[in-house]
Amino acid sequence: MxxxxxxxxxxxxxxxxxxxPFGALLYHFGTRKLxxxxxxxxxxxxxxxxxxxxxxxACRAAGIDDAQxxxxxxxxRVLAESKMLVxxxx
Amino acid sequence: xxxxxxxxxxxxxFEHGLDAPICLTWExxxxxxxxxxxxxxxxxxxxxxxxxxxxxxxxxxxxxRMQVFxxxxxxxxxxxxPDFWELVDYATAHHVGVKFSTNGxxxxxxxxxxxxxxxxxxxxxxxxxxTAEVNDAVRGAGSFAMAIRALENxxxxxxxxxxISVVVxxxxxxxxxxxxxxxxxxxxxxxITRLRPSGRGADVWDELHPxxxxxxxxxxxLVAKGDRVLTGDSFFHLSGLGEPGALAGLNLCGAGRVVxxxxxxxxxxxxxxxxxxxxxxxxxxxxxxxxxxxxNVWKNAPLFRELREPQxxxxxxxxxxxxxxxxxxxAAKFFTGLPLDGPDPECVEGYGAPALAQERVKPKSSVxxxxxxxxxxxxxxxxxxxxxxxxxx
Numbered sequence: 001m002x003x004x005x006x007x008x009x010x011x012x013x014x015x016x017x018x019x020x021p022f023g024a025l026l027y028h029f030g031t032r033k034l035x036x037x038x039x040x041x042x043x044x045x046x047x048x049x050x051x052x053x054x055x056x057x058a059c060r061a062a063g064i065d066d067a068q069x070x071x072x073x074x075x076x077r078v079l080a081e082s083k084m085l086v087x088x089x090x
Numbered sequence: 091x092x093x094x095x096x097x098x099x100x101x102x103x104f105e106h107g108l109d110a111p112i113c114l115t116w117e118x119x120x121x122x123x124x125x126x127x128x129x130x131x132x133x134x135x136x137x138x139x140x141x142x143x144x145x146x147x148x149x150x151x152x153x154x155r156m157q158v159f160x161x162x163x164x165x166x167x168x169x170x171x172p173d174f175w176e177l178v179d180y181a182t183a184h185h186v187g188v189k190f191s192t193n194g195x196x197x198x199x200x201x202x203x204x205x206x207x208x209x210x211x212x213x214x215x216x217x218x219x220x221t222a223e224v225n226d227a228v229r230g231a232g233s234f235a236m237a238i239r240a241l242e243n244x245x246x247x248x249x250x251x252x253x254i255s256v257v258v259x260x261x262x263x264x265x266x267x268x269x270x271x272x273x274x275x276x277x278x279x280x281x282i283t284r285l286r287p288s289g290r291g292a293d294v295w296d297e298l299h300p301x302x303x304x305x306x307x308x309x310x311x312l313v314a315k316g317d318r319v320l321t322g323d324s325f326f327h328l329s330g331l332g333e334p335g336a337l338a339g340l341n342l343c344g345a346g347r348v349v350x351x352x353x354x355x356x357x358x359x360x361x362x363x364x365x366x367x368x369x370x371x372x373x374x375x376x377x378x379x380x381x382x383x384x385x386n387v388w389k390n391a392p393l394f395r396e397l398r399e400p401q402x403x404x405x406x407x408x409x410x411x412x413x414x415x416x417x418x419x420x421a422a423k424f425f426t427g428l429p430l431d432g433p434d435p436e437c438v439e440g441y442g443a444p445a446l447a448q449e450r451v452k453p454k455s456s457v458x459x460x461x462x463x464x465x466x467x468x469x470x471x472x473x474x475x476x477x478x479x480x481x482x483x
Contacts, residue, residue, distance in 0.1 A: 014209065016185065018110075018157040022103045025112060027159035029187050029210050034112065034159070038100060 003077035005069075009058075009085045010050035017047060026084055033082050042075055049076075049085065107347040107398035110156035110388065115362040116352045118146070118174065119166040120459035123195050126218075126229045128257065128298060130288040130363055131353070133166040134461035139355040141375075143173040149352065149374060150177070152384050153186050160187030160212075164362070166354065166459075169196035175204075182210035191216055191255060193233060194240025202240075202247035214253040214281065215240050220268035224261050228298070241276040252278040253320065257285050258308060259298045266311050270319070281320035284327075286363040287425040287435070290460060292452055295426065302443070305331075305436060312337060327418035327434045330411030345420055346371065346397035350388065353457070358387045360397060363421035367456040369393065404431025411439060418442075427452040 011017070014029040023037040026046070037043045044062040052058040055076055059069045079085045121136035122129070141149070153161065161181065168174055169192050181188050189212040197205075197213070205211055215237050219225030222234035244252045254273045256262065262269075266282070273280040287295035300308060309331045312319065316337070323344075329337055345361035352358055356374040359365055371391035372378045380390035388394065403409075406417045418434020426435045427450035433441035 016157065016159060018159070020103075020108060022100060025159070027187075029159075032160070032187065032189070032212055036100060 003073075003080045004087075005055040005073050005076070007055075007087055008050070008053055009055050009076070009080070009087055011046065012083055012086050015084050017043070019043070026079070028082070028084055031083055033084075035079065035082065035084055037075075042072060045072060045076070046079070046085075101342055104342060104344065104348050105398070105400075107394065110158055110385075111350055112158075112344075112348045113160050113162060114153075114158060114350050114352060115162045115164060116149075117164050117166060117354050117362075118168040118177070119171050119354050121170050122165060122167040122193075123170065124167065124193050124230050124233055125461060125463075126233075126290070127294045128218075128228060128259075128285060128289075128291040129460075130286055130291050131164075131166065131365055132289040132455055132458040132460050135459045136166075137354055137459060141354060141356050143176065145356065145375065146173075146177050147180050149356075149384055150181050150184055150186055153181075154184040156385055156388075158186060160189060162362075163188055163190040165191075167193055167195060178211060182208060188212070189214060189253075192240070193229070194237045197240035197243050199243045199247065202243040202249055205244065206247040206249040212251075212253065213244060213249065214255045215244075215278075216255050216257075217269075217272075218257050218259065219262050220265035220272055224265065227261070228259065241272075241278060245276045245278075250277065252276065253281045254278050255281045255283070258282050258300060259285055260300050260304060261298070263300050263304045263308055266308075266315075270315065279318065279320060281322065283322050284324040284419070284422075286419070286421055287452075288363040288421055289365060289455065289458075292425045292455065299436065302436075302440065305438065309337075309438075327415050327422070327436055328438055329414035330438045334414050342416060343420060345369075346391075346394040350394075352384070357457075358384065358391070360393065361421060363419070364424070365457050366424070366453060368424060368453070369421070402431045404429065406431070406433055406441075409433075409439060409441070425452060426450070 012028060016027050018025045023039050024043045026035040026037060037046060041062055045058050048061065049058040052061060059072050064072055076085060117131055119136060119140055120133045122133040125134055168190055178188050187210050191214040194215050205213060217225055217237045218228045225234040256269055270280050285299050305328060309328045313332060313336050325337060326342060349361055350358055351362045353365060358371045358374060360369040360371060371393045372387040374384050374387060376382060380386055403412050403417060406412045418437060420430055422435050423430050426446060428435055428445050433445060435442040435446055
């Protein structure tokens, strides 16, 4: 699927986030898929993404400036592909 | 998986253990309507000390607090517990997802409809042959028909993505494509796992486990067609057969680190394949010096703390594949009578075969709920090799 970093994203309502020393575990109760967030910055982005108008501003708010966003946007794309993240208003 | 940093760091984190398991297996009962020859929990008879409904609910509350996302419920045949559906509903209402394994005995059209209505329950139907002939030889007469009826009922009720769970043996390894076709027919996903010499599996492992050639065949099949096949990461002992990462999944032993087993009486073992005193961490109902309850056992049990320490590679330390297979499966070694710090009995480098050929003593089962079977007596034709090797009667 296409991942558009310039639109609003949010966690799917069936996704639970469990904090871990390395980052967090994500579990989707609908797809029964597990994902790993491997640092605390991406955890911050994922947890707050619904509060921002688009994915890029969620990254900026977590202290990732535009030049460093590529790996984070990639991670968000992977999460969108596995339906952990969905577009739209909460 | 999301990747921002190299995977090995995560593997190390997992080897040191998490504050709570990612998932755990919970055998709800030792009672079973079948008597599969390879049953890893030696199930059959119900244990009189089986946890009550309330005790089970208390455990679910604790799992919710620990944010254990889901439990793999098994047995025995878990659906024969009269409170089974009550417990499933209680778990899902408390944000603990349920995947349960069944031989299909209770998956009637009505139950299938009910299951199809829930987003939080996943069903796994056990099948060990793609034909009745191969399946029933291991799982018992009529068990193939029972499983297929359950799959039909689920498909008719609109249940999406049931799992067909297959233990790979010498006799069904050639049927992998047929299993995949069966799964496709019922809108299900194929899940294949490794045969362990645990429980009654210890008695049949020598005859049933795939040969060395078949292990390669299995590995090649997984690499070629395993994309949409679940494995429970159970074939990590085969990782050395190809490039690192060719097999999907974490490929590490999670025993006591990211997984564990709760048995029907509340005993906590390191993993579902290790029901033996050697791997017993504690009991949820009693305090063995580190507090009672599941969280205390998980965090404080000496066995689990030991498993989270760096493990010795032992005899495998000079092998170039150690980084990929990590010495293989602890339970497979233990129950075949091999040293824990040596090669896996199905080591892809072939180091397991000579170890198996040597004199070894398989540990006696310490938990057995098998129903009594008639014992065949035979006359000795030569003196026994060891004490008590055969019945003196």
